[in-house]
Amino acid sequence: MGKPNSRENIFSRLNKAVRTVPAWYPDPSPWEPARLTPKERISQFKELMTAGRSEVYPVKGDEWVAQLKKILHERRINTLTYGPETEIGKVLATEWETNDGSTRLIPWNNTIETFRDELFKIDAGITSTMGGIADGAALILWPTPEEPRLLSLVPPVHFALVRADKIFASFTEAIKKLDWAKKAPTNSLLISGPSRTADIEMILQFGVHGPTDLIVLVVE
Amino acid sequence: MDNQSKFNFKHNVEKGLADSELRSNLKFATNTLRAKRKALFADPEETHALRETGRNIKARVLSRLPKLLGKLEKNCIRNGIRVHWAETTDEANQLVLEIMDKHGAAKMVKGKSMVSEEMHLNSFLEKKGKTPLETDLGEFIIQLNNEPPSHIIVPAVHKNRRQIARIFADKIPGATYTEDVDTLLKTARKILREHYRTAHIGLSGVNFAVAETGTLCLVENEGNGRMCTTVPPVHVALMGLEKVVEKLEDVPPLYRLLCGSATGQRITTYFNMITGPRKKGERDGPTEVHLIILDNGRSKILADGQLQETLRCIRCGTCLNHCPVYTRIGGHAYQSTYPGPIGTILMPQLEGLDKKGALVTASSLCNACEEVCPVMIPIPELIRRLRNEHWDMDKKGVLKGRGSKKSILEALVWKTWKFTCTIPWINRIQLKLMGLSGGFLPEIGPLKAWTSVRTKPVFSKKSLKDLAKKEGIRHG
Amino acid sequence: MKNHSETSKTVYYFGTCLADMVYPQAGMCGIKLLQREGIRVIYPQSQTCCGQPAYNSGFPSEAKEVALTQVRIFSGSSAPVIVPSGSCAGMMKYHYPALFRDDPEYFEVKKFSDRIYELTQYLNSVLHARYEDKGPPIRLTWHSSCHAMREMECTEDSKALIRQLENVEMVEVENEHECCGFGGTFSVKQPEISAAMVHDKAENLRATGTEKFLTGDCGCMMNINGHLEKQRSPMKGQHIAEFILERING
Numbered sequence: 025m026g027k028p029n030s031r032e033n034i035f036s037r038l039n040k041a042v043r044t045v046p047a048w049y050p051d052p053s054p055w056e057p058a059r060l061t062p063k064e065r066i067s068q069f070k071e072l073m074t075a076g077r078s079e080v081y082p083v084k085g086d087e088w089v090a091q092l093k094k095i096l097h098e099r100r101i102n103t104l105t106y107g108p109e110t111e112i113g114k115v116l117a118t119e120w121e122t123n124d125g126s127t128r129l130i131p132w133n134n135t136i137e138t139f140r141d142e143l144f145k146i147d148a149g150i151t152s153t154m155g156g157i158a159d160g161a162a163l164i165l166w167p168t169p170e171e172p173r174l175l176s177l178v179p180p181v182h183f184a185l186v187r188a189d190k191i192f193a194s195f196t197e198a199i200k201k202l203d204w205a206k207k208a209p210t211n212s213l214l215i216s217g218p219s220r221t222a223d224i225e226m227i228l229q230f231g232v233h234g235p236t237d238l239i240v241l242v243v244e
Numbered sequence: 245m246d247n248q249s250k251f252n253f254k255h256n257v258e259k260g261l262a263d264s265e266l267r268s269n270l271k272f273a274t275n276t277l278r279a280k281r282k283a284l285f286a287d288p289e290e291t292h293a294l295r296e297t298g299r300n301i302k303a304r305v306l307s308r309l310p311k312l313l314g315k316l317e318k319n320c321i322r323n324g325i326r327v328h329w330a331e332t333t334d335e336a337n338q339l340v341l342e343i344m345d346k347h348g349a350a351k352m353v354k355g356k357s358m359v360s361e362e363m364h365l366n367s368f369l370e371k372k373g374k375t376p377l378e379t380d381l382g383e384f385i386i387q388l389n390n391e392p393p394s395h396i397i398v399p400a401v402h403k404n405r406r407q408i409a410r411i412f413a414d415k416i417p418g419a420t421y422t423e424d425v426d427t428l429l430k431t432a433r434k435i436l437r438e439h440y441r442t443a444h445i446g447l448s449g450v451n452f453a454v455a456e457t458g459t460l461c462l463v464e465n466e467g468n469g470r471m472c473t474t475v476p477p478v479h480v481a482l483m484g485l486e487k488v489v490e491k492l493e494d495v496p497p498l499y500r501l502l503c504g505s506a507t508g509q510r511i512t513t514y515f516n517m518i519t520g521p522r523k524k525g526e527r528d529g530p531t532e533v534h535l536i537i538l539d540n541g542r543s544k545i546l547a548d549g550q551l552q553e554t555l556r557c558i559r560c561g562t563c564l565n566h567c568p569v570y571t572r573i574g575g576h577a578y579q580s581t582y583p584g585p586i587g588t589i590l591m592p593q594l595e596g597l598d599k600k601g602a603l604v605t606a607s608s609l610c611n612a613c614e615e616v617c618p619v620m621i622p623i624p625e626l627i628r629r630l631r632n633e634h635w636d637m638d639k640k641g642v643l644k645g646r647g648s649k650k651s652i653l654e655a656l657v658w659k660t661w662k663f664t665c666t667i668p669w670i671n672r673i674q675l676k677l678m679g680l681s682g683g684f685l686p687e688i689g690p691l692k693a694w695t696s697v698r699t700k701p702v703f704s705k706k707s708l709k710d711l712a713k714k715e716g717i718r719h720g
Numbered sequence: 721m722k723n724h725s726e727t728s729k730t731v732y733y734f735g736t737c738l739a740d741m742v743y744p745q746a747g748m749c750g751i752k753l754l755q756r757e758g759i760r761v762i763y764p765q766s767q768t769c770c771g772q773p774a775y776n777s778g779f780p781s782e783a784k785e786v787a788l789t790q791v792r793i794f795s796g797s798s799a800p801v802i803v804p805s806g807s808c809a810g811m812m813k814y815h816y817p818a819l820f821r822d823d824p825e826y827f828e829v830k831k832f833s834d835r836i837y838e839l840t841q842y843l844n845s846v847l848h849a850r851y852e853d854k855g856p857p858i859r860l861t862w863h864s865s866c867h868a869m870r871e872m873e874c875t876e877d878s879k880a881l882i883r884q885l886e887n888v889e890m891v892e893v894e895n896e897h898e899c900c901g902f903g904g905t906f907s908v909k910q911p912e913i914s915a916a917m918v919h920d921k922a923e924n925l926r927a928t929g930t931e932k933f934l935t936g937d938c939g940c941m942m943n944i945n946g947h948l949e950k951q952r953s954p955m956k957g958q959h960i961a962e963f964i965l966e967r968i969n970g
Contacts, residue, residue, distance in 0.1 A: 030539075031329040034485070034539045035313075038485075041547035041552075042306075051300065052301045052304065053293065177471065196493065204492055215514055218513070220513050224385075224408055225273075231429070234471070257912055569913055572916045606910060608914070610870075615870050637779070638781055691908075697915040708740045708748060715748065
C-alpha cells in the first residue's frame with residue numbers, strides 16, 4: 025500500500041540531510057532518579073500512589089484474599105473478572121469454591137471477540153503485576169495470554185497485586201532489572217492511578233474512560 | 245475557525261484579543277499549568293541537567309535518523325507491525341483510508357494524535373463517508389462543536405465549563421444542560437465506551453518509537469489511548485519520523501520531561517508500550533497493527549544545520565503555556581496544527597513562509613519558551629532566522645516562500661539605520677535632529693502603532709554623549 | 721546572580737542608543753555610580769547601538785556591521801565594558817558570538833563579548849558597592865526585563881542593590897517573569913498584541929499599590945511609562961541607576 029517510492033524518497037532525502045547534523049554530540053548523561061533503600065521504595069510507592077488517588081492496602085502473604093473480599097463486600101461489587109490460569113486466579117477459584125461471597129467471579133477464558141460484550145458490563149477486574157516503581161509512582165503490568173490487557177482497563181474497578189519486594193526505585197531501574205527490552209510482552213504498561221482527565225477547566229476528574237478506582241494490594 | 249481556510253493573521257489576532265472570555269479561560273489554565281510545572285521542576289540544577297539529557301538524546305537521534313528509522317522499521321516488522329511510509333499528508337490519509345476499506349470499517353475511534361491534525365484526517369475521512377470519533381475528552385468536546393484544537397496538550401483549553409455545558413446540551417441528543425463536571429464526564433463516558441466496544445479501527449499517535457525494540461510508546465492520562473489501541477481489531481499508529489528514539493533507556497528521561505513540562509505530573513496515568521499485534525494464544529489486543537511514518541517536510545528541515553533543531557520537539561506544549569503572545573491571542577489565531585512558539589517556528593517550515601510567514605512576527609523574543617523547553621530548542625534564535633528568510637533580502641534563504649515579504653522600503657529603513665550606527669558624524673546629526681524634533685514627530689507608520697496605547701517618546705535635547713562630554717568623562 | 725571576581729580600576733561604558741536618544745540622565749547616573757566606587761570610566765564618543773533592533777527584525781547583515789563597529793570602538797583594552805541595560809548587554813555578550821560564529825572575526829568579537837557586564841551586576845557582584853539611603857520612606861516595585869532575567873541573569877543583583885536602601889520597601893509584582901510587550905520592533909509590528917501585554921503589565925504594576933517601579937532597561941521603561949502616561953496613571957518607572965544616585969545623595 026502507499027506509493028511504492030515513498031520509502032526510497034524519504035530515505036534518500038534523509039541520508040543526504042543527515043550529513044548536516046553534527047556527527048558527534050555529547051552522550052546523554054545517564055539519568056537516574058534518587059537511589060532508595062527497599063524500605064524507602066515501599067513507603068514512597070505507597071505515598072505517591074495514594075497521592076495519585078489510588079487506594080493502597082498493605083497485606084501480609086495470603087491475607088490479600090480476605091482484604092479483597094472485604095472491599096468487594098463493602099463496595100457491593102457484583103462481578104469480578106480474572107485470569108483463571110494465573111497464580112492468583114487459582115487462589116480465587118479455590119477460595120470462591122469453599123466460601124462463595126456475594127460477588128460473582130467471572131473467569132476470562134475466551135478471546136475478546138466472544139467476551140467483549142460481557143466484559144464491558146463487569147464491575148471489577150483483578151490482575152497481578154511485574155512490580156511497581158517508587159519514582160512516580162506506578163504499577164508495572166506485563167499482560168499475558170492468561171491475564172489479558174483489558175482486565176486492567178475496561179472494568180470500572182481495577183484490583184492489582186504488587187509484591188513489596190518487586191518495587192523498583194525507578195522506571196530506569198525496572199527496565200534494567202526486568203530486561204525489559206528483551207523480555208517485554210506484546211503490550212507492557214505503567215499504571216499510576218485511575219483513569220483521569222483535567223480537560224474541563226483544569227478540574228481533576230477520575231474515571232473518564234477506564235477504571236474509576238485503582239485498588240492496590242501490596243503483598244509484604 | 246477552520247485550519248484550512250485562508251489565513252489572515254491580523255484578523256485572527258484582533259478576534260482573539262477582543263474575546264475577553266477566551267483571555268480569562270486561557271489565563272486561568274496556563275497559570276495553573278505553569279505553576280504545576282514549576283512545582284515539579286523545583287530544583288533548577290537538576291532540571292537543567294535533565295533538560296540537557298533530553299536535548300542530547302534527541303540530538304543524537306537526529307544525527308543518526310535514517311539509520312534509526314531503518315532499525316525501527318526492521319524491528320517493528322519482526323514484531324508483526326506493518327510499517328508504511330508517507331511523504332505527504334495526502335499519502336498518509338490515503339493509507340488510513342485503504343486500511344479502513346480493507347477491513348470494511350466505517351467507524352474509527354481516535355486517541356489524541358497531533359499528526360492526524362496535521363493530516364486533517366477527520367475531514368478527509370468524513371468526505372469519504374467514514375466516521376472518525378475523537379475520544380480524548382478535550383478533543384471529543386471540540387469535535388462536537390466542529391472546531392480544531394487550540395492547544396497541543398489541552399485541546400479545549402479555550403473553553404470554560406459553561407461553554408462546554410452548552411456544547412453538550414446542544415450537540416448530544418438527549419443531554420440536558422448541566423455545569424456539573426461529574427455529570428458531563430459520565431455522559432461522555434457512556435457514549436465513548438459504547439464506541440470503543442463497537443469500533444472497527446482504533447487510531448493513535450506515538451510519543452516515542454523505540455528503534456532497538458520496535459516499541460511504540462504512548463503517554464496518556466485518560467485511558468482512551470489504551471482503549472483505542474486495545475479494543476478494536478485493528479490499530480493504526482501515526483508518527484512523524486522524528487519521533488524515533490534509539491533505545492529503551494532513552495525513554496524514562498524523555499517521559500519525565502514530557503509529562504513534567506506538559507502538565508507538571510511526575511508520571512501520567514498510563515504509559516502504554518506496544519510491541520505488536522495480538523500473538524497466538526493471546527486473548528485480546530488488535531489482530532493487526534499498522535504504523536504510518538510521516539515525513540511531510542521533516543526530511544527537508546533536517547537538511548538545514550540550524551532549523552533541524554526544531555525536530556527535537558517532543559510536543560509537550562509548555563512553550564504555549566509560557567508564551568505571553570499565545571496566552572493572549574489563543575491557539576485558534578495561529579490557524580495552524582501547532583500553535584504557540586513551536587508553531588511559530590514549525591508551521592512556516594512545514595507549509596512555507598508564503599503561507600504562514602506572518603506567524604514569525606508573533607514574538608517579542610522574550611525567551612520564555614526557550615527557558616522552559618525540555619529539549620532546549622533555541623526558539624527565539626530560530627524565529628530570528630525565519631524573520632530573515634521572510635525578507636530574504638540577501639537571497640540566502642532555503643525555505644519555501646522565502647522572500648515572500650521582500651520589501652525595498654524595509655530594507656532601506658535598515659540600511660539607513662545602519663549608516664546612523666556605523667558612521668559617527670551621521671549618528672551625531674541624527675541625535676541632534678531627534679532632539680530638536682522634541683515631541684513633534686508626525687504620528688504615522690510605526691509611531692502611530694506605538695501611540696495607539698502609549699504617549700509619544702520625547703527625544704532628549706541633549707544626548708548621553710553631550711552629557712558625558714560636559715561632565716568631562718574620558719572618551720579614549 | 722552570577723559569580724564574578726575580577727575587578728578593574730578602569731572600565732568602559734556602553735551607554736545604549738535609548739539612553740542617548742531618550743534617557744541620557746539614566747545613562748549618566750550609571751557612570752556616576754561607577755565613579756563613586758573609585759573606578760575610572762571611559763565613554764567612547766563614537767559608540768552607537770548594539771545592533772539588536774536589526775538582529776531581531778531579521779536583518780542580521782546590518783546588525784553585524786553595527787556590532788563589529790562597536791567591537792572595534794572598544795578594542796585595544798581588556799577592561800570590562802559596562803552596559804546599563806540587560807537587553808543590550810545580553811545582545812553583546814551572547815548574541816554577538818553567535819552572529820559571528822562562522823566568520824574570521826569570531827575571536828575578536830568573542831574577546832569583546834567576554835568583557836560585557838550589566839551595570840547592576842558589576843556594581844553588586846564585582847564592586848560590592850555599599851549604599852546608605854538618605855531619602856524619605858517609599859514603597860515601590862521592580863520590573864525586570866526579559867533579557868536581564870533570562871540572558872544576563874542579573875535581576876538578583878539589581879534587587880540586592882535596592883534592598884540596601886533601608887527606607888525603600890520593595891513590593892513583589894505578580895507575573896514578574898512576563899514580558900512587558902516591548903520587544904523592540906515587535907511593539908510596532910504587532911501593535912495589538914504588544915498593547916495587550918503592556919496593558920496587563922501596567923495592571924500588575926499598579927496592583928502592587930505603589931506609584932513607582934524601577935527597572936534596569938530603558939526599552940521596557942519607555943514602553944510601560946508611555947502606556948501609564950496615556951492612561952493618566954500616577955505611576956511611573958525610573959531607571960535603577962538614577963534612583964539609587966538620588967537616594968544616596970539625599
